[in-house]
Amino acid sequence: MRAVAKNAPQVDMSIIAQLEEAVEEGKELGPCAWFYLLMVMGRKKNLGGPVRKRLTAKALGQILLWVVERNGKGNVVSLKSTYIRNAIILYAKEHKCYPYDSAQTSPQVERIIKAHMRAIMAVVRRWVRIAPPCDPTNPTVCQRHLMVRVDWLRQFLSGLSGLA
Amino acid sequence: MPIEVKLEQVQKLLEQMGIRNVEPTAATAAQVKRMCVETEKRRAAEGYVRKVEEVMSFAGASPYVVFAFETQQGVICIPDSNFVVSTNGIYYVHKMDCRGDASLKCAQVADKVVDLLGIRSLISSTTFLAIHPSEQELCELGILPPTACRKKEKEKEEKMEGEEEKEEEEEKKTTVVTQEELEPLESVALKRLTEELMRAQRRTAEEQKPKDPKAALKELGLGWLADLGEADVAALRSVTEDKTLLNVLKDAEKRNAVRKFIESGFAAPQPAAPPNIAKWPQKDVELFAKLAEGSRSIHELVVKYLEAEFGCDVSIIYDIMQDLIKQAGGCEQLQKMRRRLT
Numbered sequence: 051m052r053a054v055a056k057n058a059p060q061v062d063m064s065i066i067a068q069l070e071e072a073v074e075e076g077k078e079l080g081p082c083a084w085f086y087l088l089m090v091m092g093r094k095k096n097l098g099g100p101v102r103k104r105l106t107a108k109a110l111g112q113i114l115l116w117v118v119e120r121n122g123k124g125n126v127v128s129l130k131s132t133y134i135r136n137a138i139i140l141y142a143k144e145h146k147c148y149p150y151d152s153a154q155t156s157p158q159v160e161r162i163i164k165a166h167m168r169a170i171m172a173v174v175r176r177w178v179r180i181a182p183p184c185d186p187t188n189p190t191v192c193q194r195h196l197m198v199r200v201d202w203l204r205q206f207l208s209g210l211s212g213l214a
Numbered sequence: 215m216p217i218e219v220k221l222e223q224v225q226k227l228l229e230q231m232g233i234r235n236v237e238p239t240a241a242t243a244a245q246v247k248r249m250c251v252e253t254e255k256r257r258a259a260e261g262y263v264r265k266v267e268e269v270m271s272f273a274g275a276s277p278y279v280v281f282a283f284e285t286q287q288g289v290i291c292i293p294d295s296n297f298v299v300s301t302n303g304i305y306y307v308h309k310m311d312c313r314g315d316a317s318l319k320c321a322q323v324a325d326k327v328v329d330l331l332g333i334r335s336l337i338s339s340t341t342f343l344a345i346h347p348s349e350q351e352l353c354e355l356g357i358l359p360p361t362a363c364r365k366k367e368k369e370k371e372e373k374m375e376g377e378e379e380k381e382e383e384e385e386k387k388t389t390v391v392t393q394e395e396l397e398p399l400e401s402v403a404l405k406r407l408t409e410e411l412m413r414a415q416r417r418t419a420e421e422q423k424p425k426d427p428k429a430a431l432k433e434l435g436l437g438w439l440a441d442l443g444e445a446d447v448a449a450l451r452s453v454t455e456d457k458t459l460l461n462v463l464k465d466a467e468k469r470n471a472v473r474k475f476i477e478s479g480f481a482a483p484q485p486a487a488p489p490n491i492a493k494w495p496q497k498d499v500e501l502f503a504k505l506a507e508g509s510r511s512i513h514e515l516v517v518k519y520l521e522a523e524f525g526c527d528v529s530i531i532y533d534i535m536q537d538l539i540k541q542a543g544g545c546e547q548l549q550k551m552r553r554r555l556t
Contacts, residue, residue: 065404065407065408065411068411068415069407069411072411072414072415075418077414077415077417077418078414078417079410079411079414080410080413080414082406082410083407083410083411083414085403086403086404086406086407086410087407089399089400089403090400090403090404090407092400093400093404096404097404147406148399148402148403148406149399149402156399158398158399159399162399162400
């Protein structure tokens with residue numbers, strides 16, 4: 051926890067800094083916050099700084115954990131961009147995040163996700179690299195298809211506390 | 215090598231693989247040629263024929279053992295019908311039905327037979343694939359030569375790499391989206407994100423507000439502590455502030471010792487005194503207290519009271535009273551007698 055002097059002058063923190071602090075302190079953010087974060091990743095100026103990889107990982111982790119917990123079938127999941135995109139949209143729809151609170155589909159959201167897909171997939175690839183091979187007899191296939199074991203993913207994403 | 219030995223070996227092999235219903239039947243060279251599908255076209259080449267002859271001369275009658283695997287496409291033979299070189303020979307045909315699920319087992323048998331007959335170098339992947347068409351499974355079982363499997367795997371990997379590159383290209387392509395198009399949704403998302411953040415901060419501030427200490431204790435299931443009197447709270451405060459006892463309690467042995475001390479240090483709860491005594495005259499209360507102090511039972515208390523009241527040996531009065539009641543025939547009779555006398 052950061053120690054702040056009682057009489058220290060109040061400094062206006064950027065949204066991204068406040069968000070990072072909130073996550074670090076374990077403040078409970080609403081479920082849609084993670085979706086909105088993925089939507090505004092490209093708005094560096096408005097956010098007051100770039101969204102760091104660990105914050106992206108946290109947001110994506112929260113979304114994927116919800117999807118994996120909800121789905122619950124199959125032993126292995128392939129974290130390809132299509133799956134990730136569908137997972138984000140499903141999460142937003144189910145939690146009635148804007149614009150899915152009033153519309154069933156949103157081509158704009160899909161385009162934004164595609165626009166941010168490189169940054170998102172960078173996080174996913176890092177997870178796949180540290181994941182144990184989904185099939186010990188054929189580890190290269192797991193890496194190539196971004197396949198991970200569902201039980202491992204669940205355990206890993208549950209452990210993504212704070213920004214560590 | 216005599217033919218019988220080879221046949222025995224074939225039977226042994228089949229038994230080892232759990233196949234019991236395959237009995238050899240005799241066939242002529244022409245019959246074998248008619249029966250088997252030619253899978254190995256290259257065997258027609260002169261060099262290969264010579265090689266087969268060499269095998270025959272080396273292994274004696276062994277090439278005369280023929281395995282005929284009945285598949286959907288026809289009968290696949292090992293050795294292949296191209297190997298039939300002796301038109302006068304007798305061929306011992308072992309026919310197996312390999313249609314449907316049995317095809318994999320047949321491929322395994324074929325693999326063993328090839329080794330048994332020593333003709334591995336003459337059999338190509340085509341024959342095995344004609345018996346069981348799944349290349350992947352044959353590779354996994356090590357039936358197909360590793361070179362063939364590696365080649366396929368490489369092709370597959372190249373294909374997958376191509377797919378991934380394509381996907382990455384698509385990712386790159388879609389990155390170029392005009393900012394104007396994204397403006398409205400991103401602005402709303404940013405606004406909502408800020409709202410979420412403010413809400414979380416407000417929630418945290420509310421949580422940090424000082425709560426009623428008694429309510430907080432009750433929430434934690436420590437309601438019994440909330441009902442303690444002032445003196446107990448003060449004692450508790452001094453203990454918790456000192457922290458010595460809390461530290462001591464962390465050790466199980468010390469904790470038990472403290473518990474025992476507490477249990478032994480407090481006397482059993484005293485029964486309350488009869489409520490009406492408080493209303494008695496002060497003189498009587500003092501007398502009762504004095505008499506009760508040394509009494510071990512209600513009988514002793516009554517005896518002491520009579521002593522105090524009549525000023526003589528209690529035991530005599532007690533005995534007189536009992537005799538009187540006895541002679542009168544009960545308390546009621548005694549009362550009647552007393553009424554008559556007065």
